Amino acid sequence: MSTLSSQEIVELTRKYNYGTWRFQKGWTPMHIADAEGCYLITGDGRRLLDFSSQLMCSNLGHKNQAVIDSIAKQAQDLAYAMPGYATEARAELSKLLVEVLPAGLNKFFFTTSGTEANEAAFKIARMYTGKTKIIARYRSYHGSTSGSIAATGDPRRWAMEPAGKGQGVIFGPEVHCYKCPIKHTYPSCGIACADYLEHMIRNESDVAAVLVEPIVGTNGVIVPPDGYMPKLRKICDAYGVLLIADEVMSGWGRSGEWFAMNHWGVVPDILVTAKGITSAYVPLGLCATSEKIAAYFEDHYFAHGHTYEAHPMTLAPAVATIHEMERLGLVERARSLGGYMEGKLRELMERHVCVGDVRGKGLFWAVDLVKNKTTKEPFNTYSDKVAGKVLVVDQIAGKVLGEGVTIQAWVSHFVVAPPLIVTKEEIDRGVAALDLHLSIADGLVEA
Structure with missing residues (x-):
């Protein structure tokens, strides 16, 4: 039992820690x-x-007791194994992911956050296509590390510029029918915001992927009209550009489907997720790729990795989370x-x-x-x-x-x-x- 009072806990936290996305003066965390x-x-x-x-x-x-028990059991059984080893938790989770992810996404890279999962997605897209540019959208957030903040369309990116502009990311309009950034009216516009992304692809020489939050998260829970994702999928296919879906926030049942892309029957080439994958009991992120991308790396060097990739302590609670979601x-x-x-x-x-x-x-x-x-x-x-x-x-x-x-x-x-x-x-x-x-x-x- 802690010997610290509640007031001492607040004071020590405030004194020695940074509060995120804020001025430090006046921060009194609850x-x-x-x-x-x-x-x-x-x-x-x-x-x-x-x-x-x-x-x-x-x-x-x-x-949730089942998730808590899975963490305790994994700590007893095997607290850590480096990414080059196979573990039971890794095998069990991989098998379950194939069942719940959109069909065809069946090769996985595990991280400890959504931002790291996006970093993996960018690297994989660039290695696979041999191209460099990522088209993201304004009113988006994809993480706080160097590459993912550069791909973030909202103003949280501003503090890192001009460095962010060297990351090979360009921005197009979000799909926001309530406040359309290009002043069109749906449905008579024919989904002009998707057409504009096609215009960008045609006029850029080196586009590897288009990155979208299927339902925009922190920036306003912006839901696209039903025709947007199928149209964007066709555009990407026509130009040989990968489609990356950032489902860090919209995945894991949040929208009434396992993943938001399921609402429109569209399968991305790469799906990134985190947060609800363990219900945030432990930090885990996932970068899932299609069969064609997986096949490419059979004979091409996969140049990415980190110490905590596929950490068993993060994977076991994800197994428990999926089982609990199904049970409940x-x-x-x-x-x-x-x-x-x-x-x-x-x-x-x-x-x-x-x-x-x-x-x-x-x-x-x-x-x-x-x-x-x-x-x-x-x-x-x-x-x-x-x-x-x-x-x-x-x-x-x-x-x-x-x-x-x-x-x-x-x-x-x-x-x-x-x-x-x-x-x-x-x-x-x-x-x-x-x-x-x-x-x-x-x-x-x-x-």
Whole structure:
């Protein structure tokens, strides 16, 4: 049992650690002492409904005993083996992945994060094609390491430039029908944002891959229209360009399918995932490739690796997580509760003039705030965040926390993504807490 008080834990953390994506001045991290089910327990004993699955990763909820037992057993059986060895956990997980991943993705490289998995995807794409450029999209996030932050379209990339511009990444428009970046109207546009990516490929000499989040995550849970992914798949095939799907956040049942790409019947050449693969109980990322890519490396040197690739302590809980998802029917549960969640959030939009849009699938939703519904202008931008301004969404999230609910706020929207074990009553509670305090933004709306 710890001899430190809750206050000492907070003070030591603040003194010796960096808070991410923020100014360090004023950071007072909340002490989380325990967690169970859909709830976090603070150092002073408060129970908080985890309405965004922490960072949209705790899909199974907290303290799932089967996953905990798998970690303990693996530590006893074999805590570590270098990547050149075969292990039982590696074999078991590989067999399960072939069953749950989109058909045809059956060669795997394991990492300890989504950002590392994306780095692997970029290297594999470049080795396989012999080309260098990656086309990514604005309003995207792919990680914080050198290559993955260079492929990130959102402003978190800005602090690393101009170095990021040397990583061979170029950016095209996101697919965002609510706020179309190229001012087109769906469906009469014929999905012009996909056509623009084709225009980029035609006018670049060296494109290895197009990188997309099938459902954009932190940047607003942006869901493409049904024709977008099939059209993009055809474009990539026509020009010999690989399609990389970053399902770090959208995978593992979150959208009501094992993987979001399944909604459109499209199989990428490379699929990257992390987070929900172990329900975040241990850090694990995955880069899965197609048969044609796997076949290429039979006779070509695979120039990538790291010490913790296929670490057995990360793989065993992934096996347990998949079994638990199947036992509890969580993919189907997310799908069935999606309609209920949508209904509650659309009621919220009707009651509050500050809510410009709600969008999502399954148990993966965004509530987008605007100060003018006609212009769709947000209350804040990322520039406000890096300038140290107090954001409207953060003000509301602070009040919601006072109601016993934690929710992920990002610049101008909330990400609503509770654990897949959530009940309707817990959804009601989370939405009610948000409903209570959206009046803060209502009062700031401009006519």
